[in-house]
Structure formats: structure tokens, C-alpha cells
Amino acid sequence: AxxxxxxxxxxxxxxxxxxxxxxxxxxxPYVSSGLLYRAAARAALNAGLPLTDEAALTAHLRAHPLRLDARADGNRAYQGDTDLTPHLHTDEVDDAVSAVAALPGVRAWIDDHLRSLPAxxxxxxxxxxxxxxxxxxxxxxxxxxxxxxxxxxxxxxxxxxxxxxxxxxxxxxxxxxxxxxxxxxxxxxxxxxxxxxxxxxxxxxxxx
Ligand code: ADP
Ligand code: CDP
Missing domain, CATH: 3.40.50.300 (P-loop containing nucleotide triphosphate hydrolases)
Structure with a gap:
């Protein structure tokens, strides 16, 4: 198996x-799911979306998908061609991420992405x-x-x-x-x- x-x-x-x-x-490889949640929070902040607006945020993720690169020397998270990784471990993202992670639509989007990664x-x-x-x-x-x-x-x-x-x-x-x-x-x-x-x-x- x-x-x-x-x-x-x-x-x-x-x-x-x-x-x-x-x-x-x-x-x-290892897969950092938290990095994707941090990227979702960063994307919401960058787009000026309210952190609790589930419909706006899930629509944004569908239009501008995130992608996790599960590199052995450190995972990286992208939105389109933009590497968000350097901007994900900040106090601003720490404060915002839990609200975004509480949205079922965001969790479903990230769950699907994680399950698509090759074991x-x-x-x-x-x-x-x-x-x-x-x-x-x-x-x-x-x-x-x-x-x-x-x-x-x-x-x-x-x-x-x-x-x-x-x-x-x-x-x-x-x-x-x-x-x-x-x-x-x-x-x-x-x-x-x-x-x-x-x-x-x-x-x-x-x-x-
Ligand atoms: P998380 O992913 O849970 O936020 P990190 O791996 O980013 O945790 O951070 C944990 C920090 O604690 C790292 O710098 C790691 O080297 C350090 N550390 C020290 N002792 C331990 C230990 N016994 N187990 C795990 N991490 C430890
Ligand atoms: O490294 P740290 O434990 O500080 O955070 P993280 O693992 O990078 O996760 C950041 C945030 O993402 C968490 O505070 C949760 O809000 C969310 N998260 C989640 O909801 N579910 C996961 N499987 C992983 C992270």
C-alpha cells in the first residue's frame, strides 16, 4: 500500500x-497543509476581501487557484505564478489565518488539493x-x-x-x-x- x-x-x-x-x-516529500491555509489568508488580505466572506473567498480561489509545491527542502505555496511563501509566516497572517480556515468552502478547496497530491x-x-x-x-x-x-x-x-x-x-x-x-x-x-x-x-x- x-x-x-x-x-x-x-x-x-x-x-x-x-x-x-x-x-x-x-x-x-512532506506536505504542509498549514502553508496552504496561510496562502489562502494571504490571498484574501492581498485581494482586500473580508476574512469571513466565504462566497467571495471561494470564488477568488476558483479564479486564482493556490498550488502547494511539496519540496523536500521546504514547501512553497503559489497563487498563479506568484510565490507567496516569503509572506506567509508573519504576524499579520498568524492573526488572519484561523478566520479563513474556519470557512467550510475554503477547507473543502484545500482538502481537494491535498488529496490530489501523489502519495x-x-x-x-x-x-x-x-x-x-x-x-x-x-x-x-x-x-x-x-x-x-x-x-x-x-x-x-x-x-x-x-x-x-x-x-x-x-x-x-x-x-x-x-x-x-x-x-x-x-x-x-x-x-x-x-x-x-x-x-x-x-x-x-x-x-x-
Ligand atoms: P509547527 O510546524 O508545529 O509550527 P515548527 O516546526 O515550525 O512547528 O517549529 C518548531 C520549532 O521548534 C523548530 O524551530 C524546531 O527546531 C524547534 N524544536 C525544538 N525542540 C523540538 C522538539 N523536541 N520537537 C519539535 N520541534 C522542536
Ligand atoms: O506552524 P503553525 O502551527 O503555527 O501553523 P500552520 O500549521 O502553518 O497552520 C496555520 C493555520 O492554518 C492554523 O492556525 C489553522 O488555522 C490552519 N490550519 C488548519 O485549519 N488545518 C490544517 N490542517 C492546517 C492548518
Missing amino acids: TVIVTIDGVAASGKSSVASGVARALHV PFVAEGRDMGTNVFPHATAKFYLTASPRVRAQRRVNERDADIDAIETALRERDRRDARQSQPAPDAHLIDTGPLTLQGVIDLILQRVQA
């Missing part, structure tokens, strides 16, 4: 770093193991305390740790609906582990 490994989890739990490492070890791959996000790939070969769900996650993100964002922790908690709250672990997912608290430790734990399970 064609291998699909899903790695879901809360904001900044290490999903993309872990998925990238697991995918490299398995010699398959095998490692897919990471919130609902990869529950909604998008329920028949995945192996499923994992990453957690860590808000403080630990904020500490890790301090190095990537120009903000103090308390502000980052507050923003992470708020995004977890807004994303709660699509962030439930699959019943058959292996839960991993990454707090006490190194990045390589998490990757090795997953590889042991997948290769067992």
Missing part, C-alpha cells in the same frame, strides 16, 4: 520540522489524520506546553515570549474545532524531547 504518514498538532508544536525530518529519512508523503497540519487522510498508514499528534512552544518560536519572531505565548493560546482556541487528535493517533509530548528525538520516535513506529 502507498504510505501516508500524518503529523498533526497544536500551533508551533514542531509539526513542519518533524515532518520534514521524517520525510527525509523515508525518502518521500507517498508525510502530511502535517491539524486534521490530516482525522478528515483528510483517515486511512493513513500511521498517525501522530504533537503537543507541548504553550510556554515551551513560545520559547521555541521566540527565535523566529520579533516579539517577546509573553506576547508569543498569548498569540499561540489564542490561535489554539480558534483552531480547536479542526485540531482534535485522531482516535488512532500516537500522542507525543515533544516538551522533554529534542527535535531528532521526536523524529526517531516516529520512525521507530512507522518502520515497526
